[in-house]
Amino acid sequence: MTPAIAPDAPTIGTSEPGAAVAVLAIVAYWLSESRYLPTVWQYAAYALALIAVFLLAKEWYRWWI
Secondary structure (H helix, E strand, O other): OOOOOOOOOOOOOOOOOOOHHHHHHHHHHHOOOOOOHHHHHHHHHHHHHHHHHHHHHHHHHHOOO
């Protein structure tokens, strides 16, 4: 017999993407120091960082409420 899981309990594979977007922003910023299109990577890192902040704020708000 399997134990009951609460309907709102997080399960493996259903996490929100905020942390993954933050990691992508770090990678894009790291690539901005290369000689291949540094400005494009830098602006991509800024955009991804803003998206990550928005997603993480939403996740933290859901966690607290």
